[in-house]
Amino acid sequence: MGRPFGGGQAAIEVALAVVPLLVVAGAALYLRGQHRRYGWPHGWPGTLTAAALVAGAALAAYAVWPLPASVDGLCTGGPGGATGGGFTAPIGGASTGGGAGAAHTAGSLALAFGLFVPVGLLARYRFRRGPVVTLLVGAALAASVGVVRATGVLGLYPCGYAPTSPRLVALGVAGVLAGWLAARLLLPLWPGGLARGWPVAVPDRVAPGLGRRMAGTLLDLGLWWFGSAALVALLHAYDVVGPGQDGRARTVVFLGLAFVGAVALPQLRRDRATPGRAAVGLGLGERELPRPASRRRVLLRTLLLQVPAAVLLTLGLPWVALAVVAAHAAGALVRPDGAGLADLLCGVRVRTRSTLDGGLPSRLVRYSEPREGALAGAGPATGPGQRLLPEPDPCRPRTP
Incomplete structure (x- = not known):
C-alpha cells in the first residue's frame, strides 16, 4: 500500500500545513458548539x-x-x-x-x-x-x-x-x-469548596468584549493562512503547481480564501458574519437597530478593514497590517459601545448573533405551560395550561 501523496518531501509539506489547519478548524467547531449550547462561556x-x-x-x-x-x-x-x-x-x-x-x-x-x-x-x-x-x-x-x-x-x-x-x-x-x-x-x-465547573446557559445578549472579537478574527486569519498553505501543498503534491511557483500560488489562494470568507459569505449569511466570527457567535448589526446590517454597509466595512489587512500580509508587510487592525481596535477600546474605526465610518456595530436573530442557547431552561388535561380534575381548556371555570349560579347566595 503506497504512502499518501507518494511520500517524500511533498507529503511532509502537506502535513506541515494540514495539522495546524485541523487544530484551528477543531477549535472553531468546539467554540461554535459551546456557544450554541450555553451562550458565550x-x-x-x-x-x-x-x-x-x-x-x-x-x-x-x-x-x-x-x-x-x-x-x-x-x-x-x-x-x-x-x-x-x-x-x-x-x-x-x-x-x-x-x-x-x-x-x-x-x-x-x-x-x-x-x-x-x-x-x-x-x-x-x-x-x-x-x-x-x-x-x-x-x-x-x-x-x-x-x-x-x-x-x-x-x-x-x-x-x-x-x-x-x-x-x-x-x-x-x-x-x-x-x-x-x-x-x-x-x-x-478544597478549602471553602470550589465553584461549579459546568456552565449554565444564559441568553447571549451582552455586548461582546474585545477579547471575543479578537478570537473570531484570529480564527478567520488561521483558516485563511493555513487553508491556503494546505491547498497549495496539495496542488504541489499532485504536480499541479510546479517547483518555484509555491509563493505566487499561495498568494493567489490566500487572497481567494480571504475574498470568500470576508466578502462573499457575509453577504449570504443573515448575521453578516465571517466563519471565525460565526464560531464565537458574533455578527454585524445596524448602529441603532437590533437587526442585521445592510449588505452595502458590511461590504464597505470589509473593504476598509479585512481586505487591506489581507493584501498587506501577502505583500510581506505584517506589521503594517497589524497597524491597520490596531487603528480600528483603538476606538473599540475607548468607546462604551465597542465600535471600532471601521464600524463608525460604516454605521455598523458588532453584536451577538442572539441579538440579531433572537435565538437562545439549546441548553437554556425554558418554561413550558402544562399540557391540556394534565392537571387532575381539569375541565375543558381553552389553551395550554388554561381551564374554564364554571360560571357562578346567579340564584345561589354568595358566601363571604
Whole structure:
C-alpha cells in the first residue's frame, strides 16, 4: 500500500500545513458548539471551557511533535528507519521507530502521563462524565495519539520519528484515570469548596468584549493562512503547481480564501458574519437597530478593514497590517459601545448573533405551560395550561 501523496518531501509539506489547519478548524467547531449550547462561556465555567480547548491543542501538538520540516536525516536511527516507524522497544532496549534513536526517558514518560491528567479532570469537573465513559474516551485518545506517533502522522512521514510504545499509551490512560479520581475525591476537599465547573446557559445578549472579537478574527486569519498553505501543498503534491511557483500560488489562494470568507459569505449569511466570527457567535448589526446590517454597509466595512489587512500580509508587510487592525481596535477600546474605526465610518456595530436573530442557547431552561388535561380534575381548556371555570349560579347566595 503506497504512502499518501507518494511520500517524500511533498507529503511532509502537506502535513506541515494540514495539522495546524485541523487544530484551528477543531477549535472553531468546539467554540461554535459551546456557544450554541450555553451562550458565550463566562466566569469559572468559561475558564474551564477554554482549558479544555488548550488541553486538546496540547494533545494534538504532542501527537505530532516535533513535526520535522524535511526528510533529510529523519529515518536513519534504527533498523526500521528505512521502512517506516512503529512502536519502540521497552525502556533499556533499542528504539525501532525510525528517527527516534533513543529509548523512552523519565521525562517522556512523565509527559505522556501528565498531558492526559487534564482530560480526566475536565471530564469529571467540567463535563460531568462518569468513570466508564471517561476511561473509554481517554483510551481512544491515548490510542489515537500512539497511532499518529507510530505511523509518522498517518504515513505522511516515511517513518515514525517520535518514539512511542504500548507503555506510553497505558500511561496516558492512567493519567486520565488519575485526573478523574482527583476531580472526584480531592477537589471537594478544597478549602471553602470550589465553584461549579459546568456552565449554565444564559441568553447571549451582552455586548461582546474585545477579547471575543479578537478570537473570531484570529480564527478567520488561521483558516485563511493555513487553508491556503494546505491547498497549495496539495496542488504541489499532485504536480499541479510546479517547483518555484509555491509563493505566487499561495498568494493567489490566500487572497481567494480571504475574498470568500470576508466578502462573499457575509453577504449570504443573515448575521453578516465571517466563519471565525460565526464560531464565537458574533455578527454585524445596524448602529441603532437590533437587526442585521445592510449588505452595502458590511461590504464597505470589509473593504476598509479585512481586505487591506489581507493584501498587506501577502505583500510581506505584517506589521503594517497589524497597524491597520490596531487603528480600528483603538476606538473599540475607548468607546462604551465597542465600535471600532471601521464600524463608525460604516454605521455598523458588532453584536451577538442572539441579538440579531433572537435565538437562545439549546441548553437554556425554558418554561413550558402544562399540557391540556394534565392537571387532575381539569375541565375543558381553552389553551395550554388554561381551564374554564364554571360560571357562578346567579340564584345561589354568595358566601363571604
